[in-house]
Amino acid sequence: MSHTVLLVDDEARLADVLTVAIERLGYRVLSADSGEAALRLLESEPVDLLLTDLRMPGLSGRDLLRESKKRRPGLPVVVMTAYSSVKDAVEVIKEGAFDYIGKPFEIDDLETVLKNALLLSNALADNERLRKELVGRYRFDNLVGASPAFRKVIESITEVCESRANVLISGESGTGKEMVARAIHYNSPRRDHPFVAINCAAIPETLLESELFGHVKGAFTGAVVNRPGRFEQADRGTLFLDEIGDMPTSIQAKILRVLQERAFEPVGSVRTRAVDVRIVAASNKDLRQEVQLGNFREDLFYRLNVFPITLPPLRERVEDIPSLAHFFLEGFNSDMGKRIEGFSPAALAAMSGYGWPGNIRELQNCIERAVIVCKSEQIGEGDLPRYLSAPRPVANGTPAFPIDLDGELARIEQELIIAAVNRAEGIQVNAAALLGINERSLWHRIKKFGIQITKRAGGEPPLR
Numbered sequence: 001m002s003h004t005v006l007l008v009d010d011e012a013r014l015a016d017v018l019t020v021a022i023e024r025l026g027y028r029v030l031s032a033d034s035g036e037a038a039l040r041l042l043e044s045e046p047v048d049l050l051l052t053d054l055r056m057p058g059l060s061g062r063d064l065l066r067e068s069k070k071r072r073p074g075l076p077v078v079v080m081t082a083y084s085s086v087k088d089a090v091e092v093i094k095e096g097a098f099d100y101i102g103k104p105f106e107i108d109d110l111e112t113v114l115k116n117a118l119l120l121s122n123a124l125a126d127n128e129r130l131r132k133e134l135v136g137r138y139r140f141d142n143l144v145g146a147s148p149a150f151r152k153v154i155e156s157i158t159e160v161c162e163s164r165a166n167v168l169i170s171g172e173s174g175t176g177k178e179m180v181a182r183a184i185h186y187n188s189p190r191r192d193h194p195f196v197a198i199n200c201a202a203i204p205e206t207l208l209e210s211e212l213f214g215h216v217k218g219a220f221t222g223a224v225v226n227r228p229g230r231f232e233q234a235d236r237g238t239l240f241l242d243e244i245g246d247m248p249t250s251i252q253a254k255i256l257r258v259l260q261e262r263a264f265e266p267v268g269s270v271r272t273r274a275v276d277v278r279i280v281a282a283s284n285k286d287l288r289q290e291v292q293l294g295n296f297r298e299d300l301f302y303r304l305n306v307f308p309i310t311l312p313p314l315r316e317r318v319e320d321i322p323s324l325a326h327f328f329l330e331g332f333n334s335d336m337g338k339r340i341e342g343f344s345p346a347a348l349a350a351m352s353g354y355g356w357p358g359n360i361r362e363l364q365n366c367i368e369r370a371v372i373v374c375k376s377e378q379i380g381e382g383d384l385p386r387y388l389s390a391p392r393p394v395a396n397g398t399p400a401f402p403i404d405l406d407g408e409l410a411r412i413e414q415e416l417i418i419a420a421v422n423r424a425e426g427i428q429v430n431a432a433a434l435l436g437i438n439e440r441s442l443w444h445r446i447k448k449f450g451i452q453i454t455k456r457a458g459g460e461p462p463l464r
């Protein structure tokens, strides 16, 4: 395909002669008699090179050069002038012109200049494309996935990582929220400072404040030394507040203050400490809904939600299952010194047909188990838990042997937990009591299965 040259000259006769000559060289020519007309063509036409006269009434060649650099930075510009002078040449080159040609010139000279300008701009464009590809690959090489839904996530990370904006990552359990938080940190200007993570749901309310803000000696029984909190540890870096939806309201107010004033006081201290921390928060609950239910402060929600990223559940990015499965297979192969080459079509089909309530973490666990049990060079359907593809093994009280006992027990466990959590209206301590286990054990199981929990509004619900 021939390249398009936009020729700009206010002298109509010369423009006509040049148009014919340039067309003979094999280019398509668009002609404009002023800088203004040229800008309009630049907006609407696919132009590969701008060849402009320097002195023109209205918008001069130099003005046009500047404007074109703003609109199309990669477009090569060649400037022509009747008043050939070194000073003009230096100036236009400084402003970003590719070359300069003094009138009158031989068509052969023009041909060489045009050819070189186009060659260089193609090379630069290729270079930029390759650079972007490489940066993309090395930056996010551990984030596997090419589905449209996941590509959007990568785009969001690319957009936000350079800034200081707070980020709120939403997504079901095991969808990769922490991984994304790390990708943001390690691709941000803060990458040489700490990435500190804290799981707000895993720490009892009484300890959370001191965990976040630290404490001074004597602040409470057991505080025998001054201890810095996570905010201080993350100074100049990133603090990842995981499961922020489970943060008690009293602490939410304190987090809001750090976001607004970039300052806090350790527990037991009256001295204010300044801190420079970027917050990346994550939640597997719908925080907007939590705000409506009165469980989460609206002002904090808006502070955190400056840049929201939503991670799709694995069942909505089924296309990524094979590449994720291979990625995990490679990792476990090398951890366990195995050489399993891949998956049978039936195994891939079973994985693609399953709903993955625990998302990528569940897939990862499943591949780990398969690598352990697999005895051949390919993971087959039989190496995967039966519940991935098998229909229910107990119908009308009669077991359809053989069954996958572990898989079935996991399924029943999951169902009972969901039922208890629903009965307890999302209040985990009550659900744990219903199941006869402690709250911590329940929390671990909820995490393992990726169960979604939504508390209902209106205080402690009665247990039935």
Ligand SMILES: Nc1ncnc2c1ncn2[C@@H]1O[C@H](COP(=O)(O)OP(=O)(O)OP(=O)(O)O)[C@@H](O)[C@H]1O
Residues within 6 Å of the ligand: 142, 143, 144, 145, 171, 172, 173, 174, 175, 176, 177, 178, 179, 180, 242, 284, 324, 327, 360, 361, 364, 447
């Ligand atoms: N795109 C991905 N490519 C490769 N591995 C991934 C990807 N996303 C997540 N993982 C892996 O899946 C597992 C779960 O991810 P992660 O812990 O980031 O999820 P999460 O959403 O933070 O979970 P939770 O809500 O339970 O804290 C991790 O082992 C992580 O390495």
